[in-house]
Amino acid sequence: MRITVTVDGVTYSDEVEPRMLLVQYLRERLGKVGTVVGCDTSNCGACTVHLDGHSVKSCSVLAVQADGCEVTTIEGLARDGQLHPVQQAFHDNHALQCGFCTPGMIMQAIDLLADNPEPTEDAVRQGLEGNLCRCTGYQNIVRAVRDAAERMRPGAGPEVERVSEGATAHAVGGGE
Structure with a gap:
């Protein structure tokens, strides 16, 4: 099956097996290894990403279910070298x-x-x-x-919107 998905602001179009998990697609196809494979049973949450702005456990979502969606991984949070x-x-x-x-x-x-x-x-x-x-x-x-x-909090610095389609996260602080 062919899917088109935007991950961390970049659009990808790939052929995937219908049973491929989103976590596998992110890690194995796109190299987004910050999304961790923990328990493979959706119990631990280590694989949590945002799908259209809401958190999901990517080990419980098929890659084909993300077709046409925007995915944000941990790698997609920092902006201009500044941490979220x-x-x-x-x-x-x-x-x-x-x-x-x-x-x-x-x-x-x-x-x-x-x-x-x-x-x-x-x-x-x-x-x-x-x-x-x-x-x-x-x-x-x-x-x-x-x-x-x-x-x-508003007034404490740059506001941060929910990271989703069309939204941008502005970072405060710095360093790693």
Whole structure:
């Protein structure tokens, strides 16, 4: 089957097997290896990406289901060498221990903050419940998401829209 999909702002048209998972397409065909294969059962959330602006576990989506859609991966968040505010907050709050869950956590956190720009600690924990951290770094992850919410609050700096079709994420902070 032929699909056309825009990934991190670049449009690709490829022949794919009908049973190919989106995570396989992103990693194996496009080299987007920041999208991590974790459990292959959609339990861990390490493979979370945005599909038309909403987080999905790419191990539970077929590549053909993304035909005509826009996909944003962890690699597509930084702009002009500047980290996305959520990426920067994870860095600044040491919310990345081994780093395996980090891409999925960041992608889910961005979706969470788009829906709830001022989440409580409980709301963050609930919003991330489908993403697992094996290092038990949840305290720092929750702290990072709440810090990112502060950074993204209107008047705190450049605003960040939901990363979706036609939207651009503006980064604050810098470095890696």
